[in-house]
Amino acid sequence: MKLIALPQALSVYQVAALTELDLSQQPLFIGVTDEEISVVSATDKVPADTIEREDDWKAFKIEGILDFSLVGILAKIAQLLADADISIFAVSTYNTDYILVKTEKQAAASSILTANGYMVV
Numbered sequence: 001m002k003l004i005a006l007p008q009a010l011s012v013y014q015v016a017a018l019t020e021l022d023l024s025q026q027p028l029f030i031g032v033t034d035e036e037i038s039v040v041s042a043t044d045k046v047p048a049d050t051i052e053r054e055d056d057w058k059a060f061k062i063e064g065i066l067d068f069s070l071v072g073i074l075a076k077i078a079q080l081l082a083d084a085d086i087s088i089f090a091v092s093t094y095n096t097d098y099i100l101v102k103t104e105k106q107a108a109a110s111s112i113l114t115a116n117g118y119m120v121v
Helices: 073-083 103-115
Strands: 002-005 010-014 028-032 037-042 052-062 089-092 097-102
Touching (some): 002 103
Antiparallel strands (some): 002 052, 028 037, 052 097, 089 097
């Protein structure tokens, strides 16, 4: 399986309203619940006014479109990284999954995934 390392620095943060976001930016992941609006986007696109913010994330994108019948893809990657004490923040889209790791853990995560049969580019 091929994983693509996204080049940009990412941030995970909360905003009070969707109007604070540039919805044309990419990548952009938004989760809206009755308790919060959580966002993942490029660090240089984070609005000035956030409720909470954590910078220094990098992402791996699972290449291709993952069929909903596939089981355990994200779980296997998460377990490999958890076994190496690497925390993840996962985001799923209709087509695929993204695995975020802290920037200082990206090289180690890449090595672990490569050693376990993943192609990281």
